[in-house]
Amino acid sequence: MIKIAIVEDNDALRSSLEGLFNRSEGMRCVVALPHLLNVVSELARARPDVILMDIGLPNISGIEGVYTVKTHYPEVQVLMFTVFEDDEHIFDAIRAGASGYLLKKTPPEDIVLALRDLFHGGAPMTASIARRVLQSFRTAPSTVASDHRLTARENEILYSLVDGLSYKKIADKYCVSISTIRTHICNIYHKLHVNSKAEAVAKALGRGGKR
Structure with a gap:
């Protein structure tokens, strides 16, 4: 429920x-x-x-x-x-x-x-909001990846979070287990110095992290 x-x-x-x-x-x-x-x-x-x-x-x-x-x-x-x-x-x-x-x-x-x-x-x-978010995001991902030393797979997963995919859908997309995705996301959070999916997306968008 x-x-x-x-x-x-x-x-x-x-x-x-x-x-x-x-x-x-x-x-x-x-x-x-x-x-x-x-x-x-x-x-x-x-x-x-x-x-x-x-x-x-x-x-x-x-x-x-x-x-x-x-x-x-x-x-x-x-x-x-x-x-x-x-x-x-x-x-x-x-x-x-x-x-x-x-x-x-x-x-x-x-x-x-x-x-x-x-x-x-x-x-x-x-959909119209997602397009605005994606349009803003696509101008910054390489900077985020290099500045925070994300691996290629971590950067792909960060893209997927911005796209709004659930952990299960990300796991299916890359043919791995949900636990593997959770491990990647924990690493992303650590490298971006954030504690949530929303903060990771905000950091990726170049809009700042925590308040």
């Missing part, structure tokens, strides 16, 4: 999403919040696996919320759900620790699929 938290200030949309997840097989919404004011205590009570979070929230922005969540609950994965599709919001969210980025025009069935993918190690993004 995938336990989902929603942070969305639009009451109708929040209620609709809650119903969608509770109707979806293998999913349950454990908390639905209109803001981030009590997010640490609410998450301590609900213990979600993944969070669907708006950016344009009252009082505390969703980007600041991602940073707060990842500081207190680093194992919880955050999927941004927003109308913003500019580079500043996209990369600020990734740098803060978000593992995926969906636009609010995403069809309901694709939201469900994205959350499943996130839970299983993927980094789901709306």
Whole structure:
């Protein structure tokens, strides 16, 4: 069972999403919040696996919320759900620790699929957002590889993380075991001086590492 938290200030949309997840097989919404004011205590009570979070929230922005969540609950994965599709919001969210980025025009069935993918190690993004990320990334990978002494295979796996592939899909792509991919990713994290997939992607994009 995938336990989902929603942070969305639009009451109708929040209620609709809650119903969608509770109707979806293998999913349950454990908390639905209109803001981030009590997010640490609410998450301590609900213990979600993944969070669907708006950016344009009252009082505390969703980007600041991602940073707060990842500081207190680093194992919880955050999927941004927003109308913003500019580079500043996209990369600020990734740098803060978000593992995926969906636009609010995403069809309901694709939201469900994205959350499943996130839970299983993927980094789901709306296609137009993924293109922007990839376009930015392709200008810097050789610099990242040389500056941080990544091997050719490590650089290929870093590309795959930016492409949003799950560990299983990366393992299938290179015909190796998931444990081998995990070892490569641990080495990548060590060389890039990061602790998460989102930070590795941000470093690869030349957007900085940790806050």
